[in-house]
Amino acid sequence: MNGNNTAFRRTKSGALKAAIYFSAAVVCILAVTVAAVVLIKGLPHISISFLTEKPSLLKGTTGILPNILNTLYIIFFTMIIVIPLGIGAAIYLNEYAKNKKLTNLIGLAAETLSGIPSIIYGLVGMLIFVQFCGFGTSLVAGSLTLVIMTLPTIMRTAEESLKAVPQSYREGALALGSGKWRMLRTVVLPSAVDGIITGVILSVGRITGESAALFFTAGMANEIYGLAQAASSGNAGSTLTVSLYMYAKERGEFDTAFAIAAILLLLTVLLNFGAKYVQKHFSNRT
Amino acid sequence: MKKSAIIGAILSAVLLVGCGSTETSHTVSTDGSTSMEKVIGVLSESYSAKHENVKITYNPTGSSAGISAVSEGRCDIGLSSRALKDEEAQTLDAAVLCYDGISIIVNTENKIDNLTVENIADIYTGKITNWSEIGGDDLPIVCIGREAASGTRDGFESVTGTKDSCVYAQELTSTGDVIQTVSTNPNAIGYASTASVKDTVKTVSVEGVMPTNDTILDGSYKISRAFYFVTAKDKKLSGDAQKFFDFCMSKEADEFIESAGGVPTAK
Amino acid sequence: MERSVYAESLRGESSAVRKRDNVLRTLAKASDRVMATFFVICGFASIALVVIITAFLVSSGVPAIHEVGFKDFMFGKVWTPTSENAQFGILPFILSSFYATIAAVVLSVPLGILTAVFITKFAGEKLASLLSSAVEMLAGIPSVVYGLLGMIYVVPTVRNVFELPDGACLFSAVIVLAVMLLPSVISVSASAIRTVPREYEEGSLALGANDTETIFKVTLPAAKSGISAAVVLGIGRAVGEAMAVMMVSGNVPNMPKLFGSVRFLTTAVASEMSYSSGLHREALFSVALVLFVFILGINMLLNFLTRKGKN
Numbered sequence: 116m117n118g119n120n121t122a123f124r125r126t127k128s129g130a131l132k133a134a135i136y137f138s139a140a141v142v143c144i145l146a147v148t149v150a151a152v153v154l155i156k157g158l159p160h161i162s163i164s165f166l167t168e169k170p171s172l173l174k175g176t177t178g179i180l181p182n183i184l185n186t187l188y189i190i191f192f193t194m195i196i197v198i199p200l201g202i203g204a205a206i207y208l209n210e211y212a213k214n215k216k217l218t219n220l221i222g223l224a225a226e227t228l229s230g231i232p233s234i235i236y237g238l239v240g241m242l243i244f245v246q247f248c249g250f251g252t253s254l255v256a257g258s259l260t261l262v263i264m265t266l267p268t269i270m271r272t273a274e275e276s277l278k279a280v281p282q283s284y285r286e287g288a289l290a291l292g293s294g295k296w297r298m299l300r301t302v303v304l305p306s307a308v309d310g311i312i313t314g315v316i317l318s319v320g321r322i323t324g325e326s327a328a329l330f331f332t333a334g335m336a337n338e339i340y341g342l343a344q345a346a347s348s349g350n351a352g353s354t355l356t357v358s359l360y361m362y363a364k365e366r367g368e369f370d371t372a373f374a375i376a377a378i379l380l381l382l383t384v385l386l387n388f389g390a391k392y393v394q395k396h397f398s399n400r401t
Numbered sequence: 402m403k404k405s406a407i408i409g410a411i412l413s414a415v416l417l418v419g420c421g422s423t424e425t426s427h428t429v430s431t432d433g434s435t436s437m438e439k440v441i442g443v444l445s446e447s448y449s450a451k452h453e454n455v456k457i458t459y460n461p462t463g464s465s466a467g468i469s470a471v472s473e474g475r476c477d478i479g480l481s482s483r484a485l486k487d488e489e490a491q492t493l494d495a496a497v498l499c500y501d502g503i504s505i506i507v508n509t510e511n512k513i514d515n516l517t518v519e520n521i522a523d524i525y526t527g528k529i530t531n532w533s534e535i536g537g538d539d540l541p542i543v544c545i546g547r548e549a550a551s552g553t554r555d556g557f558e559s560v561t562g563t564k565d566s567c568v569y570a571q572e573l574t575s576t577g578d579v580i581q582t583v584s585t586n587p588n589a590i591g592y593a594s595t596a597s598v599k600d601t602v603k604t605v606s607v608e609g610v611m612p613t614n615d616t617i618l619d620g621s622y623k624i625s626r627a628f629y630f631v632t633a634k635d636k637k638l639s640g641d642a643q644k645f646f647d648f649c650m651s652k653e654a655d656e657f658i659e660s661a662g663g664v665p666t667a668k
Numbered sequence: 669m670e671r672s673v674y675a676e677s678l679r680g681e682s683s684a685v686r687k688r689d690n691v692l693r694t695l696a697k698a699s700d701r702v703m704a705t706f707f708v709i710c711g712f713a714s715i716a717l718v719v720i721i722t723a724f725l726v727s728s729g730v731p732a733i734h735e736v737g738f739k740d741f742m743f744g745k746v747w748t749p750t751s752e753n754a755q756f757g758i759l760p761f762i763l764s765s766f767y768a769t770i771a772a773v774v775l776s777v778p779l780g781i782l783t784a785v786f787i788t789k790f791a792g793e794k795l796a797s798l799l800s801s802a803v804e805m806l807a808g809i810p811s812v813v814y815g816l817l818g819m820i821y822v823v824p825t826v827r828n829v830f831e832l833p834d835g836a837c838l839f840s841a842v843i844v845l846a847v848m849l850l851p852s853v854i855s856v857s858a859s860a861i862r863t864v865p866r867e868y869e870e871g872s873l874a875l876g877a878n879d880t881e882t883i884f885k886v887t888l889p890a891a892k893s894g895i896s897a898a899v900v901l902g903i904g905r906a907v908g909e910a911m912a913v914m915m916v917s918g919n920v921p922n923m924p925k926l927f928g929s930v931r932f933l934t935t936a937v938a939s940e941m942s943y944s945s946g947l948h949r950e951a952l953f954s955v956a957l958v959l960f961v962f963i964l965g966i967n968m969l970l971n972f973l974t975r976k977g978k979n
Binding site: 243383386 | 696697699700703704706707708709710711712713714715717718720721724725728778779780782783785786787790791799801802803804805806808809810811812813815816817819820821847850854878879880881883884904905907908909910911915934937938941942953956959960963964966967970971
């Protein structure tokens with residue numbers, strides 16, 4: 116009886132262990148296959164002219180320079196708005212707000228924002244920025260939509276790192292007679308910079324990979340803009356990810372699509388390492 | 402303090418530049434039908450080659466989106482692959498840019514070469530469900546179509562008299578997608594703008610007529626529709642936009658339209 | 669520079685310095701007040717944004733529901749927005765989204781949790797960090813890339829394996845979704861497992877339980893709330909995914925069948941928005957509103973679970 120029981124226990128535990136190893140193996144194979152397929156199918160189609168030209172129908176060539184630029188513009192526009200906004204909100208939550216209920220409510224609102232799917236952001240962005248504010252389908256409207264989308268991330272990471280700044284720093288600065296803003300600027304924010312950078316990297320990753328929120332807001336044009344043009348209303352443009360969708364679905368040009376996919380994959384890996392490096396770098400220093 | 406000053410400077414610079422740039426309007430914006438991508442791409446490229454300071458932008462959003470963009474003043478010229486509805490025609494004008502055949506396409510492995518309009522209607526309404534019924538292999542027929550409100554679908558369904566009665570296996574959102582899907586599925590049949598069809602799929606003749614410029618223009622190829630330039634009635638086009646518009650409507654543009662697979666109007 | 673000014677003024681040596689110090693102090697106070705106002709505005713931004721988003725969605729989504737009728741809209745089985753007598757029933761979208769989500773979660777949650785167990789309990793440090801990096805990479809891949817891989821590899825494979833006329837169907841969408849959910853399920857459950865105190869496991873081992881028994885009877889139950897949060901998070905992402913599933917599901921508004929072409933709440937909006945006009949367009953806003961309400965419900969559940977986990 117007893118022997119039976121142990122044997123049963125052993126088989127059961129062996130089976131479970133096998134399941135665990137099997138799952139891990141599946142995930143591994145999946146990751147390797149996805150990366151390998153994308154890189155093998157994509158990398159051979161990347162060339163200098165592919166990266167530095169715009170597509171030409173007369174010559175029958177493709178190039179993704181407009182999309183690279185648009186991605187950079189959208190990242191830039193989004194960041195210059197969302198960084199002050201997100202950090203400001205985190206400072207309010209951590210340094211000013213005293214009412215527990217209120218901070219809970221703000222936290223709830225941020226969580227709600229982070230749970231909203233990007234297709235809804237796209238729609239709302241179209242309603243608010245494209246139509247209501249009259250920016251038209253443009254890079255600006257797309258960036259403003261992404262500001263709402265990335266705000267929770269910046270807020271959360273900034274708040275976490277503000278929390279990690281020891282209370283004694285603040286007390287010390289205040290005791291020396293510095294005003295609250297001066298104290299925040301000179302003591303608290305510099306110590307929280309790692310969290311802020313991590314948040315920024317995460318948001319840049321999210322923006323780079325975003326498509327559904329940009330279709331109806333930033334549009335799908337493949338034009339090369341200067342910074343000034345990019346910042347004015349009515350100039351539509353597709354980011355790398357949106358153009359990947361366009362090349363794959365609208366035109367069936369899979370070589371181009373995979374080339375962009377490979378670039379996006381490498382960017383993702385790079386951003387991941389960046390985030391890790393920042394965290395490591397700063398945790399070593401303190 | 403320094404940092405915030407720098408950020409402030411950048412912000413205001415961006416704003417200033419952003420506001421300033423709206424004055425230089427050498428941009429002509431077009432917005433609309435995804436089927437017209439190739440035609441408008443070739444036209445704008447050849448026009449820009451002659452007029453270097455003019456930039457023509459194209460936003461492939463769809464016919465209806467293009468029409469509403471013109472009526473809301475968000476672009477200069479709207480591109481539509483369907484005729485204006487009555488309420489739209491009250492405030493907007495539509496000029497025919499060129500004609501476009503709607504090719505009936507099947508997989509390259511398919512033996513079928515010719516279909517009648519009736520065949521096509523029966524296939525899409527589900528009366529014929531196997532290729533063997535019309536002389537092909539014993540394979541089920543998979544009907545690929547476009548999403549509701551697409552100009553191509555509207556054109557196809559009105560010519561074949563299958564409006565609202567099509568039984569689709571897939572409703573795809575673009576011309577390229579239809580071609581791609583048909584090229585990978587031996588059972589499939591689809592319809593797509595003649596201008597966009599590549600040799601990855603096989604075009605079948607309709608009532609014995611293949612879609613060519615001549616057959617589309619003289620109407621012997623049955624399934625075709627027009628591409629329109631849509632403009633606002635109450636607002637004059639800007640100088641550059643008017644010039645571009647005139648260029649596209651001129652005889653000079655015919656060769657470019659043809660090179661993009663469109664059928665120029667008789668002028 | 670400024671610091672030395674402060675030091676001098678503290679000693680109160682000259683009246684000129686004191687005057688300057690007064691000016692500085694007023695300036696500092698003013699900037700304090702300005703910045704405080706700025707922070708308050710930032711703080712309330714997220715609340716304001718939620719309110720604005722809700723307002724816009726409700727105001728543009730309700731008219732069509734009103735015009736079609738709530739019952740016909742939510743429970744109508746036919747979606748023919750452009751026909752003569754147009755019908756706007758979104759039950760097919762709701763059910764397709766529902767089934768796809770359940771199926772994807774059922775596939776990916778066990779796989780994800782077991783992998784999380786492997787990463788936290790079985791793998792050595794190197795292997796664990798390698799696997800975590802792989803998972804992070806999967807998490808960072810844009811959804812259109814998953815869609816691209818899905819339409820090129822999954823759809824034809826499904827057609828051949830199941831001998832279907834066409835492979836773009838609910839099943840393909842489920843496969844793609846399941847893969848997309850994996851990374852978040854893995855990372856959230858791994859961090860939930862890591863928070864379980866060592867002592868629990870040591871106690872169990874000391875009582876004679878073997879390692880798998882400990883994991884399944886002690887560790888996982890202790891990490892229950894974190895893991896259920898992972899599941900709910902997965903549900904939210906599956907319901908909200910648009911682009912990837914649009915590329916593999918065929919997009920016909922049929923009532924859901926495992927091997928039939930289907931359209932989801934998200935893809936209904938994404939595929940027809942750019943071509944629609946009039947009531948059709950308004951109805952799409954209503955679809956988005958319904959999706960939004962579902963997501964809010966899921967969010968509330970998630971919130972409840974994470975709160976419970978903290979207590």
